[in-house]
Amino acid sequence: MPTKSPKKETLLPQLLEIFRTIGYEAASLSKISELTGLGKASLYHHFPKGKQQMVEEVLVFVENWMYENVFFVLRSEDKVENKLEKMCNALHGLYNGGKSACLIGALTYSEILNQSLSKLKNTLEIWAKDLEAVFMEAGKSKEESKDLAEEILITIQGSLIISKAQNKKSVFTRQLQKIKDILN
Amino acid sequence: MPTKSPKKETLLPQLLEIFRTIGYEAASLSKISELTGLGKASLYHHFPKGKQQMVEEVLVFVENWMYENVFFVLRSEDKVENKLEKMCNALHGLYNGGKSACLIGALTYSEILNQSLSKLKNTLEIWAKDLEAVFMEAGKSKEESKDLAEEILITIQGSLIISKAQNKKSVFTRQLQKIKDILN
DNA sequence: GTCTATATAATGATAGAC
Protein backbone atom coordinates (compact mmCIF):
# COMPACT_ATOMS: atom_id res chain seq x y z
CA MET A 1 0.00 0.00 0.00
CA PRO A 2 1.49 3.34 -1.06
CA THR A 3 2.01 6.00 1.59
CA LYS A 4 -0.64 8.68 1.34
CA SER A 5 0.23 12.33 1.68
CA PRO A 6 -0.56 13.73 5.13
CA LYS A 7 -2.84 16.26 3.49
CA LYS A 8 -5.07 13.59 2.03
CA GLU A 9 -5.30 11.87 5.37
CA THR A 10 -7.20 14.88 6.65
CA LEU A 11 -8.89 15.68 3.34
CA LEU A 12 -10.57 12.32 2.77
CA PRO A 13 -12.54 12.28 6.05
CA GLN A 14 -13.67 15.82 5.28
CA LEU A 15 -14.82 14.79 1.82
CA LEU A 16 -16.60 11.76 3.24
CA GLU A 17 -18.48 14.03 5.62
CA ILE A 18 -19.44 16.35 2.77
CA PHE A 19 -20.56 13.68 0.32
CA ARG A 20 -22.60 11.68 2.78
CA THR A 21 -24.29 14.79 4.14
CA ILE A 22 -25.41 16.58 0.99
CA GLY A 23 -24.74 13.95 -1.66
CA TYR A 24 -22.50 13.95 -4.69
CA GLU A 25 -24.19 16.40 -7.03
CA ALA A 26 -24.98 19.02 -4.40
CA ALA A 27 -21.35 19.02 -3.30
CA SER A 28 -20.10 21.65 -5.72
CA LEU A 29 -16.43 22.48 -5.90
CA SER A 30 -17.17 25.89 -4.45
CA LYS A 31 -18.84 24.26 -1.47
CA ILE A 32 -16.09 21.69 -1.10
CA SER A 33 -13.57 24.49 -1.29
CA GLU A 34 -15.41 26.44 1.37
CA LEU A 35 -15.85 23.45 3.70
CA THR A 36 -12.30 22.16 3.39
CA GLY A 37 -10.65 25.56 3.38
CA LEU A 38 -8.75 24.72 0.21
CA GLY A 39 -9.05 26.66 -3.05
CA LYS A 40 -10.47 24.96 -6.11
CA ALA A 41 -7.09 24.82 -7.80
CA SER A 42 -5.59 23.18 -4.71
CA LEU A 43 -8.31 20.55 -4.79
CA TYR A 44 -7.44 19.82 -8.39
CA HIS A 45 -3.82 19.49 -7.39
CA HIS A 46 -4.76 16.63 -5.05
CA PHE A 47 -7.48 15.23 -7.30
CA PRO A 48 -6.55 15.96 -10.94
CA LYS A 49 -9.71 14.28 -12.20
CA GLY A 50 -11.95 16.41 -10.01
CA LYS A 51 -15.01 15.33 -8.09
CA GLN A 52 -15.17 11.88 -9.61
CA GLN A 53 -11.70 11.10 -8.31
CA MET A 54 -12.62 12.56 -4.93
CA VAL A 55 -15.59 10.29 -4.47
CA GLU A 56 -13.67 7.29 -5.73
CA GLU A 57 -10.87 7.87 -3.24
CA VAL A 58 -13.40 8.43 -0.50
CA LEU A 59 -14.95 5.08 -1.39
CA VAL A 60 -11.53 3.44 -1.03
CA PHE A 61 -11.07 5.27 2.25
CA VAL A 62 -14.36 3.92 3.55
CA GLU A 63 -13.59 0.47 2.21
CA ASN A 64 -10.30 0.47 4.09
CA TRP A 65 -12.04 1.70 7.21
CA MET A 66 -14.48 -1.18 6.92
CA TYR A 67 -11.64 -3.68 6.56
CA GLU A 68 -9.80 -2.33 9.58
CA ASN A 69 -12.78 -1.77 11.87
CA VAL A 70 -15.49 -4.20 10.79
CA PHE A 71 -14.24 -7.00 8.57
CA PHE A 72 -11.13 -7.39 10.72
CA VAL A 73 -13.26 -7.82 13.81
CA LEU A 74 -15.70 -10.23 12.16
CA ARG A 75 -12.76 -12.37 10.98
CA SER A 76 -10.81 -12.22 14.23
CA GLU A 77 -10.26 -15.02 16.73
CA ASP A 78 -12.44 -13.18 19.20
CA LYS A 79 -15.37 -14.88 20.89
CA VAL A 80 -18.31 -14.93 18.52
CA GLU A 81 -20.58 -13.12 20.98
CA ASN A 82 -18.18 -10.16 21.00
CA LYS A 83 -17.89 -9.71 17.27
CA LEU A 84 -21.29 -8.19 16.66
CA GLU A 85 -20.88 -5.91 19.64
CA LYS A 86 -17.52 -4.64 18.43
CA MET A 87 -18.89 -4.13 14.93
CA CYS A 88 -21.81 -2.12 16.26
CA ASN A 89 -19.52 0.01 18.40
CA ALA A 90 -17.38 0.73 15.36
CA LEU A 91 -20.45 1.64 13.30
CA HIS A 92 -21.68 3.87 16.07
CA GLY A 93 -18.49 5.83 15.63
CA LEU A 94 -18.57 5.83 11.83
CA TYR A 95 -22.10 7.21 11.73
CA ASN A 96 -21.74 9.52 14.73
CA GLY A 97 -24.40 7.59 16.57
CA GLY A 98 -26.93 8.02 13.78
CA LYS A 99 -26.27 11.70 13.15
CA SER A 100 -24.20 11.13 10.05
CA ALA A 101 -25.56 9.37 7.01
CA CYS A 102 -24.12 6.45 5.10
CA LEU A 103 -22.12 7.08 1.96
CA ILE A 104 -23.66 4.05 0.33
CA GLY A 105 -27.10 5.48 0.79
CA ALA A 106 -26.01 8.91 -0.38
CA LEU A 107 -24.45 7.54 -3.55
CA THR A 108 -27.24 5.07 -4.22
CA TYR A 109 -29.53 8.01 -4.84
CA SER A 110 -27.13 9.71 -7.20
CA GLU A 111 -26.04 9.68 -10.80
CA ILE A 112 -22.50 8.72 -9.87
CA LEU A 113 -23.77 5.31 -8.79
CA ASN A 114 -23.33 3.64 -12.15
CA GLN A 115 -19.63 4.34 -12.16
CA SER A 116 -18.87 3.35 -8.60
CA LEU A 117 -21.47 0.64 -8.30
CA SER A 118 -19.08 -2.28 -8.58
CA LYS A 119 -16.93 -1.14 -5.66
CA LEU A 120 -20.02 -0.49 -3.56
CA LYS A 121 -21.55 -3.84 -4.41
CA ASN A 122 -18.29 -5.51 -3.58
CA THR A 123 -17.97 -3.96 -0.13
CA LEU A 124 -21.57 -4.83 0.71
CA GLU A 125 -21.08 -8.41 -0.43
CA ILE A 126 -17.94 -8.83 1.65
CA TRP A 127 -19.79 -7.44 4.64
CA ALA A 128 -22.67 -9.85 4.09
CA LYS A 129 -20.33 -12.82 3.67
CA ASP A 130 -18.38 -11.98 6.82
CA LEU A 131 -21.57 -11.61 8.83
CA GLU A 132 -22.86 -14.88 7.45
CA ALA A 133 -19.66 -16.59 8.58
CA VAL A 134 -20.09 -15.18 12.07
CA PHE A 135 -23.59 -16.60 12.38
CA MET A 136 -22.51 -19.97 11.07
CA GLU A 137 -19.67 -19.91 13.61
CA ALA A 138 -22.37 -19.30 16.22
CA GLY A 139 -24.13 -22.47 15.12
CA LYS A 140 -26.84 -21.08 12.86
CA SER A 141 -27.75 -22.82 9.62
CA LYS A 142 -26.37 -21.58 6.32
CA GLU A 143 -29.78 -20.32 5.27
CA GLU A 144 -30.52 -18.52 8.52
CA SER A 145 -27.04 -17.02 8.59
CA LYS A 146 -27.46 -15.60 5.11
CA ASP A 147 -30.82 -14.22 6.08
CA LEU A 148 -29.60 -12.60 9.28
CA ALA A 149 -26.65 -11.04 7.49
CA GLU A 150 -28.90 -9.46 4.89
CA GLU A 151 -31.29 -8.22 7.55
CA ILE A 152 -28.48 -6.52 9.42
CA LEU A 153 -27.35 -4.57 6.37
CA ILE A 154 -30.95 -3.60 5.67
CA THR A 155 -31.52 -2.54 9.24
CA ILE A 156 -28.41 -0.38 9.34
CA GLN A 157 -29.20 1.40 6.10
CA GLY A 158 -32.87 1.76 6.90
CA SER A 159 -32.42 3.01 10.44
CA LEU A 160 -29.89 5.59 9.28
CA ILE A 161 -32.45 6.97 6.83
CA ILE A 162 -35.38 6.97 9.23
CA SER A 163 -33.08 8.36 11.90
CA LYS A 164 -32.14 11.25 9.66
CA ALA A 165 -35.60 11.83 8.20
CA GLN A 166 -37.17 11.94 11.66
CA ASN A 167 -34.16 13.60 13.25
CA LYS A 168 -34.05 10.98 15.99
CA LYS A 169 -30.64 9.43 16.60
CA SER A 170 -32.28 6.96 18.96
CA VAL A 171 -33.83 5.11 16.03
CA PHE A 172 -30.36 4.12 14.87
CA THR A 173 -28.87 3.35 18.28
CA ARG A 174 -31.86 1.18 19.21
CA GLN A 175 -31.36 -0.95 16.10
CA LEU A 176 -27.64 -1.23 16.84
CA GLN A 177 -28.53 -2.54 20.28
CA LYS A 178 -30.86 -5.12 18.76
CA ILE A 179 -28.08 -6.32 16.48
CA LYS A 180 -25.75 -6.68 19.43
CA ASP A 181 -28.38 -8.79 21.18
CA ILE A 182 -28.92 -11.26 18.33
CA LEU A 183 -26.36 -13.73 19.67
CA ASN A 184 -27.17 -13.23 23.36
CA MET B 1 -59.43 19.57 -2.91
CA PRO B 2 -58.92 21.69 -6.05
CA THR B 3 -59.11 19.93 -9.40
CA LYS B 4 -55.66 19.45 -10.86
CA SER B 5 -54.97 20.05 -14.51
CA PRO B 6 -54.86 16.84 -16.57
CA LYS B 7 -51.34 17.71 -17.60
CA LYS B 8 -50.08 17.66 -14.05
CA GLU B 9 -51.70 14.32 -13.48
CA THR B 10 -49.27 12.83 -15.96
CA LEU B 11 -46.41 15.18 -15.10
CA LEU B 12 -46.20 14.47 -11.38
CA PRO B 13 -45.63 10.70 -11.73
CA GLN B 14 -42.94 11.45 -14.28
CA LEU B 15 -41.26 13.90 -11.92
CA LEU B 16 -41.50 11.40 -9.07
CA GLU B 17 -39.75 8.84 -11.23
CA ILE B 18 -37.01 11.32 -12.12
CA PHE B 19 -36.37 12.63 -8.61
CA ARG B 20 -36.31 9.24 -6.92
CA THR B 21 -34.03 7.81 -9.59
CA ILE B 22 -31.29 10.42 -9.87
CA GLY B 23 -32.08 12.65 -6.90
CA TYR B 24 -32.98 16.30 -6.68
CA GLU B 25 -29.75 18.06 -7.59
CA ALA B 26 -28.85 15.80 -10.50
CA ALA B 27 -32.27 16.36 -12.01
CA SER B 28 -31.44 19.47 -14.01
CA LEU B 29 -34.15 21.29 -15.89
CA SER B 30 -32.57 20.21 -19.16
CA LYS B 31 -32.80 16.59 -18.08
CA ILE B 32 -36.34 17.02 -16.79
CA SER B 33 -37.23 18.69 -20.06
CA GLU B 34 -35.72 15.83 -22.02
CA LEU B 35 -37.38 13.12 -19.93
CA THR B 36 -40.82 14.69 -19.82
CA GLY B 37 -40.78 15.93 -23.40
CA LEU B 38 -41.70 19.43 -22.27
CA GLY B 39 -39.58 22.52 -22.92
CA LYS B 40 -38.07 24.38 -20.00
CA ALA B 41 -40.45 27.30 -20.45
CA SER B 42 -43.41 24.92 -20.38
CA LEU B 43 -42.17 23.44 -17.15
CA TYR B 44 -42.01 26.91 -15.66
CA HIS B 45 -45.55 27.48 -16.85
CA HIS B 46 -46.72 24.57 -14.69
CA PHE B 47 -44.28 25.20 -11.87
CA PRO B 48 -43.53 28.94 -11.71
CA LYS B 49 -41.17 28.48 -8.78
CA GLY B 50 -39.10 25.90 -10.65
CA LYS B 51 -37.60 22.72 -9.28
CA GLN B 52 -38.41 23.49 -5.68
CA GLN B 53 -42.10 23.67 -6.49
CA MET B 54 -41.83 20.51 -8.55
CA VAL B 55 -40.42 18.48 -5.70
CA GLU B 56 -42.91 19.96 -3.25
CA GLU B 57 -45.84 19.02 -5.46
CA VAL B 58 -44.37 15.58 -5.98
CA LEU B 59 -44.19 15.21 -2.22
CA VAL B 60 -47.88 16.09 -1.96
CA PHE B 61 -48.59 13.64 -4.77
CA VAL B 62 -46.81 10.87 -2.90
CA GLU B 63 -48.48 11.86 0.34
CA ASN B 64 -51.89 11.59 -1.32
CA TRP B 65 -50.92 8.26 -2.82
CA MET B 66 -49.99 7.03 0.63
CA TYR B 67 -53.32 8.16 2.05
CA GLU B 68 -55.29 6.46 -0.70
CA ASN B 69 -53.31 3.25 -0.96
CA VAL B 70 -51.71 2.67 2.41
CA PHE B 71 -53.21 4.75 5.21
CA PHE B 72 -56.72 4.10 3.88
CA VAL B 73 -56.11 0.36 3.98
CA LEU B 74 -54.55 0.42 7.44
CA ARG B 75 -57.54 2.38 8.78
CA SER B 76 -60.18 0.33 6.98
CA GLU B 77 -62.64 -2.10 8.50
CA ASP B 78 -60.83 -4.95 6.79
CA LYS B 79 -59.65 -7.96 8.73
CA VAL B 80 -56.41 -7.10 10.48
CA GLU B 81 -54.53 -9.98 8.83
CA ASN B 82 -55.31 -8.53 5.41
CA LYS B 83 -54.15 -4.99 6.09
CA LEU B 84 -50.42 -5.67 6.04
CA GLU B 85 -50.78 -7.77 2.93
CA LYS B 86 -52.69 -5.07 1.08
CA MET B 87 -50.15 -2.45 2.19
CA CYS B 88 -47.28 -4.57 0.91
CA ASN B 89 -49.01 -5.16 -2.39
CA ALA B 90 -49.51 -1.42 -2.79
CA LEU B 91 -45.86 -0.75 -1.94
CA HIS B 92 -44.78 -3.40 -4.40
CA GLY B 93 -46.49 -1.34 -7.06
CA LEU B 94 -45.18 2.00 -5.82
CA TYR B 95 -41.58 0.81 -5.87
CA ASN B 96 -41.89 -1.35 -8.99
CA GLY B 97 -41.06 -4.43 -6.98
CA GLY B 98 -37.82 -2.94 -5.66
CA LYS B 99 -36.62 -1.55 -8.96
CA SER B 100 -37.57 2.03 -8.16
CA ALA B 101 -36.19 3.89 -5.20
CA CYS B 102 -38.00 5.74 -2.46
CA LEU B 103 -38.40 9.49 -2.70
CA ILE B 104 -37.86 9.82 1.02
CA GLY B 105 -34.50 8.16 0.73
CA ALA B 106 -33.58 10.19 -2.33
CA LEU B 107 -34.44 13.47 -0.62
CA THR B 108 -32.92 12.50 2.70
CA TYR B 109 -29.53 12.53 1.02
CA SER B 110 -30.05 15.92 -0.56
CA GLU B 111 -29.81 19.58 0.23
CA ILE B 112 -33.51 20.10 -0.35
CA LEU B 113 -34.23 18.07 2.78
CA ASN B 114 -34.18 21.01 5.15
CA GLN B 115 -37.04 22.69 3.34
CA SER B 116 -39.27 19.68 2.89
CA LEU B 117 -38.30 17.89 6.06
CA SER B 118 -41.47 18.68 7.98
CA LYS B 119 -43.78 17.19 5.34
CA LEU B 120 -41.58 14.11 5.10
CA LYS B 121 -41.44 13.68 8.87
CA ASN B 122 -45.17 14.08 9.04
CA THR B 123 -45.92 11.39 6.47
CA LEU B 124 -43.53 8.98 8.15
CA GLU B 125 -45.10 9.63 11.53
CA ILE B 126 -48.61 9.04 10.23
CA TRP B 127 -47.44 5.81 8.66
CA ALA B 128 -45.84 4.69 11.91
CA LYS B 129 -48.94 5.59 13.94
CA ASP B 130 -51.27 3.75 11.56
CA LEU B 131 -49.08 0.67 11.63
CA GLU B 132 -48.93 0.83 15.41
CA ALA B 133 -52.73 0.91 15.53
CA VAL B 134 -52.91 -2.17 13.32
CA PHE B 135 -50.66 -4.15 15.62
CA MET B 136 -52.59 -3.07 18.69
CA GLU B 137 -55.78 -4.11 16.92
CA ALA B 138 -54.10 -7.48 16.43
CA GLY B 139 -53.58 -7.75 20.16
CA LYS B 140 -49.97 -6.67 20.52
CA SER B 141 -48.87 -4.45 23.39
CA LYS B 142 -48.43 -0.72 22.87
CA GLU B 143 -44.67 -1.04 23.20
CA GLU B 144 -44.36 -3.96 20.81
CA SER B 145 -46.69 -2.31 18.31
CA LYS B 146 -44.59 0.84 18.28
CA ASP B 147 -41.48 -1.24 17.83
CA LEU B 148 -42.89 -3.31 14.99
CA ALA B 149 -44.12 -0.21 13.20
CA GLU B 150 -40.70 1.40 13.36
CA GLU B 151 -39.03 -1.79 12.20
CA ILE B 152 -41.29 -2.00 9.17
CA LEU B 153 -40.41 1.51 8.02
CA ILE B 154 -36.74 0.76 8.56
CA THR B 155 -36.96 -2.51 6.67
CA ILE B 156 -38.71 -0.94 3.70
CA GLN B 157 -36.21 1.91 3.40
CA GLY B 158 -33.23 -0.33 4.03
CA SER B 159 -34.24 -3.09 1.65
CA LEU B 160 -34.89 -0.58 -1.12
CA ILE B 161 -31.35 0.74 -0.73
CA ILE B 162 -29.68 -2.66 -0.52
CA SER B 163 -31.87 -3.83 -3.35
CA LYS B 164 -30.71 -0.98 -5.55
CA ALA B 165 -27.07 -1.06 -4.46
CA GLN B 166 -26.84 -4.80 -5.12
CA ASN B 167 -29.19 -4.68 -8.09
CA LYS B 168 -31.30 -7.49 -6.65
CA LYS B 169 -35.02 -6.82 -6.58
CA SER B 170 -35.47 -10.00 -4.58
CA VAL B 171 -33.99 -8.33 -1.51
CA PHE B 172 -36.97 -5.99 -1.41
CA THR B 173 -39.66 -8.51 -2.28
CA ARG B 174 -38.37 -10.95 0.34
CA GLN B 175 -38.68 -8.30 3.05
CA LEU B 176 -42.19 -7.43 1.86
CA GLN B 177 -43.12 -11.08 2.25
CA LYS B 178 -41.76 -11.12 5.78
CA ILE B 179 -43.84 -8.08 6.65
CA LYS B 180 -46.95 -9.80 5.29
CA ASP B 181 -46.19 -12.79 7.48
CA ILE B 182 -45.85 -10.87 10.74
CA LEU B 183 -49.49 -11.37 11.68
CA ASN B 184 -49.79 -14.94 10.35
C1' DG C 1 -49.98 25.74 -23.21
C1' DT C 2 -45.88 25.30 -25.84
C1' DC C 3 -42.14 26.99 -28.09
C1' DT C 4 -37.36 29.67 -29.39
C1' DA C 5 -34.26 32.76 -27.80
C1' DT C 6 -31.89 34.75 -24.32
C1' DA C 7 -30.30 36.65 -19.73
C1' DT C 8 -27.76 35.69 -15.68
C1' DA C 9 -25.58 32.97 -12.33
C1' DA C 10 -23.03 28.89 -10.97
C1' DT C 11 -20.64 24.94 -12.41
C1' DG C 12 -16.35 22.06 -13.39
C1' DA C 13 -11.91 22.86 -14.84
C1' DT C 14 -7.23 25.12 -16.12
C1' DA C 15 -3.12 28.47 -16.50
C1' DG C 16 0.28 30.49 -14.37
C1' DA C 17 2.27 33.34 -10.38
C1' DC C 18 4.20 32.60 -5.87
Place this chain on the structure above:
DNA sequence: GTCTATCATTATATAGAC
Protein backbone atom coordinates in the same frame (compact mmCIF):
# COMPACT_ATOMS: atom_id res chain seq x y z
C1' DG D 1 1.23 23.03 -2.39
C1' DT D 2 -1.54 27.05 -2.55
C1' DC D 3 -3.33 30.90 -4.59
C1' DT D 4 -5.88 34.49 -8.08
C1' DA D 5 -7.71 34.93 -12.37
C1' DT D 6 -10.04 33.07 -15.99
C1' DC D 7 -12.18 29.69 -19.34
C1' DA D 8 -16.00 27.08 -21.45
C1' DT D 9 -20.02 24.84 -20.09
C1' DT D 10 -24.13 24.16 -17.89
C1' DA D 11 -27.43 25.71 -14.58
C1' DT D 12 -31.81 28.20 -13.35
C1' DA D 13 -34.92 31.36 -14.92
C1' DT D 14 -37.46 34.75 -18.03
C1' DA D 15 -39.40 37.33 -22.28
C1' DG D 16 -42.15 37.17 -25.84
C1' DA D 17 -43.95 34.87 -30.27
C1' DC D 18 -47.40 31.53 -31.67
